[in-house]
Amino acid sequence: xxxxxxxxxxxxxxxxxxxxxxxxxxxxxxLKKARAQFGKGEITEAELKQIEDREIIQLVEQQKAAGLQxxxxxxxxxxxxxxxxxxxxxxxxxxxxxxxxxxxxxxxRAETACLNGKIGFSDHPFVEHFRFLKQAAGDDVxxxxxxxxxxxxxxxxxxxxxxxxxxxxxxxxxxxxRDIAQAYxxxxxxxxxxxxxxxQLDDCTWGMLCDREFAKTMQGAGVxxxxxxxxxxxxxxEAVEGLPSDLVVTTHVCRGNYxxxxxxxxxxxxxxxxxxxxxHIDGYYLEFDTERAGDFTPLKELKDQQVVLGLFSxxxxxxxxxxxxxxxxxxxxxxxxxxxxxxxxxxxxxxxEEGNLLTEEEQWRKLAFIKEIAExxxx
Numbered sequence: 001x002x003x004x005x006x007x008x009x010x011x012x013x014x015x016x017x018x019x020x021x022x023x024x025x026x027x028x029x030x031l032k033k034a035r036a037q038f039g040k041g042e043i044t045e046a047e048l049k050q051i052e053d054r055e056i057i058q059l060v061e062q063q064k065a066a067g068l069q070x071x072x073x074x075x076x077x078x079x080x081x082x083x084x085x086x087x088x089x090x091x092x093x094x095x096x097x098x099x100x101x102x103x104x105x106x107x108x109r110a111e112t113a114c115l116n117g118k119i120g121f122s123d124h125p126f127v128e129h130f131r132f133l134k135q136a137a138g139d140d141v142x143x144x145x146x147x148x149x150x151x152x153x154x155x156x157x158x159x160x161x162x163x164x165x166x167x168x169x170x171x172x173x174x175x176x177x178r179d180i181a182q183a184y185x186x187x188x189x190x191x192x193x194x195x196x197x198x199x200q201l202d203d204c205t206w207g208m209l210c211d212r213e214f215a216k217t218m219q220g221a222g223v224x225x226x227x228x229x230x231x232x233x234x235x236x237x238e239a240v241e242g243l244p245s246d247l248v249v250t251t252h253v254c255r256g257n258y259x260x261x262x263x264x265x266x267x268x269x270x271x272x273x274x275x276x277x278x279x280h281i282d283g284y285y286l287e288f289d290t291e292r293a294g295d296f297t298p299l300k301e302l303k304d305q306q307v308v309l310g311l312f313s314x315x316x317x318x319x320x321x322x323x324x325x326x327x328x329x330x331x332x333x334x335x336x337x338x339x340x341x342x343x344x345x346x347x348x349x350x351x352x353e354e355g356n357l358l359t360e361e362e363q364w365r366k367l368a369f370i371k372e373i374a375e376x377x378x379x
Contacts, residue, residue, distance in 0.1 A: 009338040009378040015142055015198040015248045016283040016308045016342045017069045019374035022252050023146040023200060024081060024348025025074035026355045026363055031055045035353065052077050053132065060136045066364060067371050070142040070198055073133045074350075077125075081202060081351040082148035083113050086156060088124040089183055091117035091169070097161055103261040108352070113156050114165040119179040121186040127194060134195045145196050149203035149251060150177075150184045150239045151232035177231065181238035188243060198248045200285075201240075205232050206275050207255035207287070210266035210294075229274045240280045250308075251278075252285035255292065257347040260315040260357040267294020272301040281305060288328070289313040289346040296332045307336060310346030312370055317362025319369050329377065343374050 012018055027035075034051040037043045056073045063071040078084040087094045093116045100108035130145050137143040154177055157166045170176040188199055206229075208214050215225050240249050253275070256263025268275070268286070276284070276298075283306035287293050290313070299307060309332055311325050332341055349356055349363050358366075 009341075011378050012306075012342070015070050015144065016250055016285070016306050016344075018342050018378040019067060019371045020070065020285075020308055020342050020344040021063075021068055021072075021367065022285055022310070022314070022344055022346075022348045023072040023075060023144065023202075024350045025059060025072075025076075026350050026358070026360050027074075027076060027353055028055050028058075028360070031076055032353070056133065057136050060133070062364070064141060066367050068141070068367070070144045071133075071137050072144050072146055073129060073136075075146065075348070077129055079353050080111070081146075081348065082152055082156070083111060085124075085126060085147045086113035086153050088126060089153075089187075090120035090122055091115055092119065097159075101256075101258070101263065103256055103258050103263045106259060106261050108258055112159065112162060113153070114162045115157065115169050116165070118169055119176075119183050121183040121190070124187055124190065126187075127190050130191050130196055131194050142198050143196065144198045144200055145191050146200040146202055146252075147187070149201035149205070150180050150235045151205045152203050153180055153184075154232065154235050155205050173231065177235040178238070181235050184239035185242070188239070188247075192244055192247055197246060198250070201236065201249070201251040202254060203232075203236070203251055204254045204256060204263070206253045206268075206271050207264045209271050210255075210268060211264035212266055214264060215270070225270070226274075229271055233274050233278050237278050237280065243280065248282045249280055250283040250285060250306075251281055252347070253287065254347055254351075255287050257314065257351040257356070259352075259354050262292065262315075265292040268298035269294065272298035276301040276303065276305070283308060283342070285344060286310055287346040288332075289315075296328075296335050299332060299335045302336055302340070304340075306340055306342055307332075308342040308344045310344055312343070312345045312366060314345040314347050314349045314363075314366070315356050315358075317358035317366065319366065322369075322373065325373060326377075329373075338377070343370050345370070 038048040059074045060071050092113050095114045097110040097112040100110040134143040218225050285308040287310045
């Protein structure tokens with residue numbers, strides 16, 4: 001048991017860090033304008049890239065100034081946190097969808113990823129993107145690559161509207177999962193060859209499996225959610241097995257983050273044992289910013305992994321009550337120990353290019369607030 005108001009934890013020299021961030025940042029107006037112009041054919045792809053490069057360099061410097069020890073490109077070259085990566089894999093194409101993803105009171109743009117061949121990895125635009133980030137980051141901070149988890153890609157291909165294209169190339173889910181895991185493994189090694197030492201797998205599948213209404217719907221359709229959880233765990237684990245020992249692999253469990261809304265509710269109990277049982281994962285970024293995430297009890301299933309508590313909302317610029325945050329850290333430390341805990345926002349600030357409903361100033365003020373608390377607890 002730890003009393004965080006009197007006991008000082010120790011700092012960390014590897015990701016995840018005591019003060020950390022999930023990865024995406026609000027798109028600057030100059031970037032939004034450039035993407036709109038490119039969409040209308042008013043500027044070339046090369047001109048768009050020049051603006052992306054400039055804004056990413058500035059973002060990296062802002063992250064360094066904020067005290068972050070791991071930096072990202074803010075996902076500035078992406079429209080979606082997940083689909084853009086999927087579209088870059090062999091055998092995958094961008095496609096429209098009958099409807100978007102359903103969030104609380106709002107529906108997203110209607111896009112998806114479907115198959116036009118067997119899944120594989122030969123090259124990917126994100127590898128070049130990481131090369132640029134690594135150069136911009138330099139040697140004094142870690143350049144972190146964020147990608148959607150293999151399970152997220154599997155779930156996308158198993159959406160009803162994608163059944164026809166998926167079934168055209170795969171006769172079984174096992175074969176599909178195998179090819180996804182192999183493609184991801186090759187992709188991660190490609191990032192590693194470019195100097196990546198921290199890969200983050202972003203994953204909404206677990207958040208959905210925690211949602212009781214979603215579970216009821218699945219069960220009503222004859223789907224065993226426990227078996228789905230095992231499948232998701234398997235494809236994620238197979239993708240990260242046998243990677244270099246100096247590559248830190250973390251995962252972020254998301255409950256939906258679109259235009260400051262959410263998609264799922266429920267504590268981690270239904271998935272904790274399976275989720276935290278995945279081998280070769282060094283840390284879990286978990287959402288705990290509202291009561292929708294339940295209490296900290298499921299953290300007892302963690303092994304020696306770090307848990308990054310997302311106690312701070314990226315959906316609003318309002319700062320949390322500091323005393324409440326400290327009390328919640330103390331509560332979590334009674335289960336996992338203070339030095340197994342890190343802090344971050346519950347998600348990125350812009351999982352899609354639309355971004356959440358706060359200003360860039362509020363975004364940086366929130367990060368400064370998290371840093372302040374982290375420095376008071378971990379020296």
